[in-house]
Amino acid sequence: MNNEKKYKIIFEKEKCIGAAACTSVSDSWKFDDAEGKTNLLKSRFNPENNTYELEIDESIYEKEYNAARLCPVKAIHIEEIKTKKRVI
């Protein structure tokens, strides 16, 4: 399997309303009861954009795409690393 990290998830946590659609389709997301928001596990905080970011390979791309698609407040984005093009 090709493990090259081709995509980057970009999570705008401040937008998250805790609808938990993302946690139902992907293990990368974990709901935090105390905060009422989800966390993107293993992500790094990017203070420039106030986002949490995680590079992923193609093996979990589809799940993460669905998480982004289902998020009711569009807090989850995916970017192609090489081209910096936003996929969603």
Ligand code: SF4
């Ligand atoms: S689907 Fe969106 S709003 Fe809902 S918990 Fe996930 S990131 Fe937050």
